[in-house]
Amino acid sequence: MNTALEGALYRAFHLNPCVAVHELRMRMRGWRPFGVLLAYSCIACGAVLIALIPITLGQRYFGRELFQVGRIAFATLAHTQLTLIMLILPAYAAGAIALEREKRTLEMLRVSLVTPFDVVTGKLIVVLAFGAVLLVSSLPVAAWCMMLGGVAPDEVFYSYSYLLMVALFVTGLGMLLSAFMKRSTGAVVATYGILIAIGVLSLVVPGTLLIRTMPTGGPAAFGPVAAFGGTLVLGLITGWLGFLLLRALLQRLLGRNRAGLAALLAILVVLVWMWYLMRPSGAVFQGIENSQVPWLMVFNPYAALSSVMGGAFAQFVARGPGGPPAGGAALTLVIWAVITGIYLLAGAALWAGAVRVFARRRD
Amino acid sequence: MIEIKGLTKKFGDLVAVNDLSFRIERGDAFGFVGPNGAGKTTTIKMLATLLIPDGGTATVNGHDVMKEPEAVRACIGYMPDFFGVYDDMKVWEYLDFFAAAYRVPAQKRPQLISDVLDLTDLSHKRDDYVDALSRGMKQRLCLAKTLVHDPDVLLLDEPASGLDPRARIEIRELLQELVKMDKTILISSHILPELAELCNKVAIIEGGKLVLAGDVKEISSQLAGGLRLIIRTSNRLEEACKLLAERPEIASAELGEGCIECIYRGPEGQQHSILTCLVQAGFQVQSFSEEAADLEDLYMRLTEGLGT
Numbered sequence: 024m025n026t027a028l029e030g031a032l033y034r035a036f037h038l039n040p041c042v043a044v045h046e047l048r049m050r051m052r053g054w055r056p057f058g059v060l061l062a063y064s065c066i067a068c069g070a071v072l073i074a075l076i077p078i079t080l081g082q083r084y085f086g087r088e089l090f091q092v093g094r095i096a097f098a099t100l101a102h103t104q105l106t107l108i109m110l111i112l113p114a115y116a117a118g119a120i121a122l123e124r125e126k127r128t129l130e131m132l133r134v135s136l137v138t139p140f141d142v143v144t145g146k147l148i149v150v151l152a153f154g155a156v157l158l159v160s161s162l163p164v165a166a167w168c169m170m171l172g173g174v175a176p177d178e179v180f181y182s183y184s185y186l187l188m189v190a191l192f193v194t195g196l197g198m199l200l201s202a203f204m205k206r207s208t209g210a211v212v213a214t215y216g217i218l219i220a221i222g223v224l225s226l227v228v229p230g231t232l233l234i235r236t237m238p239t240g241g242p243a244a245f246g247p248v249a250a251f252g253g254t255l256v257l258g259l260i261t262g263w264l265g266f267l268l269l270r271a272l273l274q275r276l277l278g279r280n281r282a283g284l285a286a287l288l289a290i291l292v293v294l295v296w297m298w299y300l301m302r303p304s305g306a307v308f309q310g311i312e313n314s315q316v317p318w319l320m321v322f323n324p325y326a327a328l329s330s331v332m333g334g335a336f337a338q339f340v341a342r343g344p345g346g347p348p349a350g351g352a353a354l355t356l357v358i359w360a361v362i363t364g365i366y367l368l369a370g371a372a373l374w375a376g377a378v379r380v381f382a383r384r385r386d
Numbered sequence: 387m388i389e390i391k392g393l394t395k396k397f398g399d400l401v402a403v404n405d406l407s408f409r410i411e412r413g414d415a416f417g418f419v420g421p422n423g424a425g426k427t428t429t430i431k432m433l434a435t436l437l438i439p440d441g442g443t444a445t446v447n448g449h450d451v452m453k454e455p456e457a458v459r460a461c462i463g464y465m466p467d468f469f470g471v472y473d474d475m476k477v478w479e480y481l482d483f484f485a486a487a488y489r490v491p492a493q494k495r496p497q498l499i500s501d502v503l504d505l506t507d508l509s510h511k512r513d514d515y516v517d518a519l520s521r522g523m524k525q526r527l528c529l530a531k532t533l534v535h536d537p538d539v540l541l542l543d544e545p546a547s548g549l550d551p552r553a554r555i556e557i558r559e560l561l562q563e564l565v566k567m568d569k570t571i572l573i574s575s576h577i578l579p580e581l582a583e584l585c586n587k588v589a590i591i592e593g594g595k596l597v598l599a600g601d602v603k604e605i606s607s608q609l610a611g612g613l614r615l616i617i618r619t620s621n622r623l624e625e626a627c628k629l630l631a632e633r634p635e636i637a638s639a640e641l642g643e644g645c646i647e648c649i650y651r652g653p654e655g656q657q658h659s660i661l662t663c664l665v666q667a668g669f670q671v672q673s674f675s676e677e678a679a680d681l682e683d684l685y686m687r688l689t690e691g692l693g694t
Contacts, residue, residue, distance in 0.1 A: 044483070130469070
């Protein structure tokens with residue numbers, strides 16, 4: 024790396040960029056990153072093509088206007104990208120530190136003069152940069168959707184900036200667990216487990232309300248059957264992961280058998296409590312007004328994406344292309360700012376946490 | 387240069403290192419000897435700031451390993467007993483990465499990398515991938531990485547373990563080069579003949595406790611009750627042996643296989659008086675030598691009766 028740039032980075036951020044350079048050399052070499060990029064672009068294109076089937080079949084867009092088809096195609100692209108980002112980046116981030124520990128290369132790094140901040144930040148920047156490359160690679164597809172009308176440039180900006188913040192959040196989470204756990208497999212499983220848990224819990228609580236009150240223009244992807252089935256399957260996985268995590272935490276205090284029993288009881292108590300809150304006459308259904316629903320959406324990445332895009336979508340539905348603004352632009356901006364801000368802060372907190380955990384561990 | 391006082395490390399109920407104390411001066415090649423599980427690696431890891439001691443103090447170049455870990459890291463080169471290598475990385479990139487990690491300025495790195503590659507005889511492998519190197523070459527590369535920031539102190543944990551005889555000899559020659567370069571070396575091993583040729587000082591550790599530490603020759607001399615001399619004459623070997631046994635500075639003299647093995651207890655540096663005596667008595671002395679300290683024998687004697 025250029026000496027001047029190295030010096031400038033060190034002076035400005037106290038960051039030795041050697042770990043980032045090293046990660047770039049290792050991760051961007053060979054066919055793998057290009058394979059991932061190709062697969063990512065193909066899946067994004069494929070999803071949009073499926074959304075455009077009404078046009079290709081020439082059936083008058085199933086009663087929709089062309090701009091509505093374009094909007095649905097863009098929403099499909101954004102949601103597909105969200106799924107891909109949450110699938111790809113944890114695998115890179117969660118292995119970043121734990122894999123070095125596993126391969127016994129971390130020891131030599133620890134006795135050098137690189138700081139925990141250099142290591143975690145260097146690795147995080149590279150994973151995040153790869154996420155950004157993936158997102159940028161889909162911009163031509165987004166332009167394709169925009170050509171059909173119904174998608175404004177600000178919507179593209181809102182959704183892409185949100186996706187970048189989710190990438191930061193997911194990378195930060197993976198990095199934290201990678202710094203904490205001994206094995207890379209464990210870190211990867213735990214990262215996916217927590218993401219699934221966040222998804223499930225955020226669906227279980229406000230999800231049903233979200234489905235009921237979602238704006239017509241929004242991509243109402245969650246049918247009640249899908250939500251129930253998904254919750255059941257994912258709930259079992261989350262419950263099992265929660266049980267393992269609790270048992271591991273309690274094991275030192277109570278011993279393996281007692282810790283297992285205590286973890287099982289705790290999971291059962293949580294389930295009963297959730298059922299109590301979720302029953303039709305319970306606090307969740309009675310206590311939450313429809314107007315509050317968008318703010319609950321923030322905890323579910325998909326719902327948050329719909330929310331970020333929903334305001335603008337709703338306006339387009341109301342006014343049609345070229346129609347007068349529906350007066351909700353300011354609200355949309357606020358929703359975007361709050362939601363992306365929350366993900367940004369959460370990502371930064373996880374990043375800082377990863378640095379701290381890495382500094383404290385001695386292996 | 388390295389000073390350890392009462393160093394202790396526990397892992398749960400297991401005391402891995404128990405009240406360990408020794409001192410290594412600048413330019414010493416210090417052999418750290420002990421069986422597997424004796425506490426050698428734990429001690430080296432504490433010196434390398436990778437483990438926090440539970441008791442005692444350790445300083446490297448005057449820097450406390452607990453209070454000034456960064457200063458300690460700057461002046462040590464650490465080579466672990468087992469290390470992994472990065473995939474998809476070339477030899478020069480590997481060294482460049484560690485040079486950057488030690489904050490060596492970018493403009494100095496190319497020359498530095500060439501120098502350490504020359505020293506470790508890996509210049510021809512500069513553009514090869516690290517994971518394609520043989521075990522011996524990887525070991526030499528790791529040593530090159532250890533030297534990339536020109537540290538004063540080298541902590542080498544079993545640097546020749548798992549190598550074939552040729553690779554072992556190459557590593558030993560390389561270490562001898564480093565001794566000549568006035569580096570302070572702490573080298574752990576349980577392969578004693580290797581250390582005997584390299585080290586001027588030795589510490590023997592067993593079950594986390596220090597059994598003995600000091601100059602190899604002195605320890606050997608103390609244990610044997612004096613310096614061990616081997617003398618060969620071309621005539622009257624038995625008579626010569628008898629004459630030597632009568633000398634007050636000779637503790638014992640025995641006939642060996644075509645030679646006389648005797649223990650000298652006289653003033654240090656005055657061994658030549660024995661040779662003069664033999665020559666004056668008309669014996670044709672063919673060889674007169676001091677037997678090199680047999681570290682293996684020394685170790686066996688010292689650890690006799692201690693459980694492993």
